Amino acid sequence: MQVTMMVNDVEVTREIEGRLLLVHFLRDVLSLTGTHWGCDTSNCGTCVVWLDGEPVKSCTVLAAMAGGHEVRTVEGLAKGSELDPIQEGFRQCHGLQCGFCTPGMMMTCRALLDKNPDPTDAEIREAISGQICRCTGYSTIVRSVRWASVHEAAAVNQ
């Protein structure tokens, strides 16, 4: 079947099998390998992307279901050479180690900040509770989101 969708602001049309998962469409068909796959059961969240601005686990979405919708992946976070504040926050606060869960974490956290620019630590933990990081122990991820929050607020005030 043919599917057409917007991925990181670019329209793409491809011939696919109906059963193809969105995560495999992004990775294997479009070679956008920043989105990862980590489990079979929607538990790990390494595959989180946005579907029309909402974080979804792309291992649980058929590529066909994304037809006619807008998808954004980690490759679409930075604005050219400038990192998104959430990316800079993860860098400044050591919010990543192996980097495998990081794209999914950042997509969730960016979406959180868009809805709630000044989240509490508890709200940040709640937001990422559907995702697993095996390296960081989460404290530095919480700090990373706080960093982005503080710096975005400062940028607005300027």
Added chain:
Amino acid sequence: MTTVEEPKTTTFDDNDQTPVGFGRMLRKEDPRLLRGRGRFTDDVQLPGMLHLAILRSPFAHARVVSVDTSAAEAAPGVKAVVTGETLKGLGLAWMPTLSNDVQAVLATDKVRFQGQEVAFVVAEDRYAARDALELIDVEYEVLDPVIDVRRSLEPGAPLIRDDLEGKTDNHCFDWETGDEAETEAVFARADVVVKEDIVYPRVHPAPMETCGAVADFDAVEGKLKLWSTTQAPHAHRTLYAIVAGLPEHKIQVIAPDIGGGFGNKVPIYPGYVCAIVGSIVTGKPVKWMEDRSENLISTGFARDYIMRGEIAATRDGKILAIRTNVLADHGAFNGTAAPVKYPAGFFGVFTGSYDIEAAYCKMTAVYTNKAPGGVAYACSFRITEAVYLVERIVDCLAAELDMDPAELRLKNFIQPDQFPYTTKTGWVYDSGNYEPTMRQAMDIAGYAELRAEQAEKRARGELMGIGISFFTEAVGAGPRKNMDILGLGMADGCELRVHPTGKAVVRLSVKTQGQGHETTFAQIVAEEIGIPPADIEVVHGDTDQTPFGLGTYGSRSTPVSGAAAALVARKVRDKAQIIASAMLEVTVADLEWAKGAFQVKGDPGKSVTIQQIAMRAHGAGDLPEGIEGGLEAQICYNPSNLTYPHGAYICVVDIDPGTAQVKVRRFIAVDDCGTRINPMIIEGQVHGGLTDGVGMALMEMIAFDEDGNCLGASLMDYLIPTALEVPDWETGYTVTPSPHHPIGAKGVGESATVGSPPAIVNAVVDALKPFGVRHADMPLTPSRVWDAMRGRATPPI
């Protein structure tokens, strides 16, 4: 919350551009990972690449009667179907494990654990490969499995390893350490003896990236290129040469970015060999990536020690001796990756951080119908089990003596003037200063206040617990005189090349899986040679590009390879000094090093920078007598001893009396890993390990039913902590450098995984004191805690 080194939210110092190496520095590897530009094994896409999927046994123990692949071979998109019989014809049906056992690549005679590899399909895409697995018809004759490790040696128990000649039972190996008679004598005269059965259940490292490989065999060149999820690319290359008979110089193993390892990516798995065979058979590049269930049921598990701990002491709390008897479940094949002469890894450090008179351990290891593995999950070669045993049994003693567990530990520590300290099991602790570390943890925790709060709460019927653990690790394997893996000495090479413009490249034999080697190794070299870390490229994970060495596991990168990096930089610096003396027309002895430049003693105005020296080393004009052009060196570092980091951990838990749910309220970790290269990265290593500890203590277990079905085969069943199960970590540090390591560093990658589980369990047991509980086995799930509160024994595993 008190967190030492919590970064300020407004300013971030970054010494990337300065010639001073040590200190907080943002990571060089982050920009690509943050942009989704990392390159993990599953990201590798090659022209014409095919996909491989593995058919696995549904049974724990069964004879393979027949395998019919005809329907699968006829399926759309299928390029090859390979069975154990096919491999047998190639002499590849079995492969050596890292501990001198053998393991089936694909089963020929029997399957010996659920999830064992039986056949594989190579097809045009991953979906087609999976579809074809359904079409392979395997006839099994189901046999009784050995699941209960305690019954594995009973007469009449089903024989698992009938492939081994002369094997008549499920015995794997025996091991002992210490002095049995002397220990018995000390126990006989002790005032107090405490005994406890302690189980460290089977757990799994479960890195977020599963294991996989892309094999590309070029038949014309005879060259195999293998991208794989390996923590030890050089050791793997040598083993492929031995297993497959390929010439070693025609094998290139590339470990690209790795999505977490924790020991899971040390062994060679059948899947890697299958990918190689698949590429040879089809003449195309072949990718194999296991799914999560395959990862959990078939790759290297960890722990699975059933321990009886005994401790002898005087009435006033002087520990005299520790004794233990261990039954070790090694699964169907002995797949541990410990040094050959250490079949129980470094479990011998079970005497902990205490100055005692005698110790003895007897261990029996057995085969069962479970997945192979053993040493994995950030365990420092079984030190997790050793530290859990000693720290749990010391707490049992404190309960028996009605003594504060902190006080009991402080009373028995090895004292600073006793180092180097030889333990009763023969380990030489290089350095340590335990009391300040313990005191700092107690200060951060507010220990006295916590005890007061606990007393108040207990009076109200609330369940609050405070748990302590104090650990000493032995890391940095190891001296080649007594440590090797399959005959390969555990030394590590390092090469440093300074380019004419003063930029440098350093090549390592070890391989990061998230520990930040591209940053810390640049810092080590920078500290020694004065070139800013930003100007130093770290190359690793490619056997064609890097010197030989045993890889990254057992916290060995900084102790071994880090030492190599420091020494190779000093070697280059020594040469630079000779060239500088010619440039400044003084003798070598007249020069002194000033972080990035050599200057004339007493005349700092006369100096040349390392960059100027590098240009001279490559430039026109004569060099001093006997000095070749270029500015580079290589080294192979053989450590003279292990390094012994230590730490003090305090955990505070609250238990809901209505649900028996344990909540870790606070966790304080004070680590001493010697010289600190990058405090930010050290803190990250500690945080991650503490989270592992919460997982093991409260959630994680790979259990089996009586038929050998794995009950932890997905992340819905094998529970890993999320951000909601862990507190905001509180850390501190002390610094006791290693006297034999060139920069005094000791390694920290596994400290927290080793040290945290006993602190958490001790806290839970402490909270349950009103119920008369002295011990409860991990994982302390609500149902287990509920049982403990009602005096019911934890069901055996």
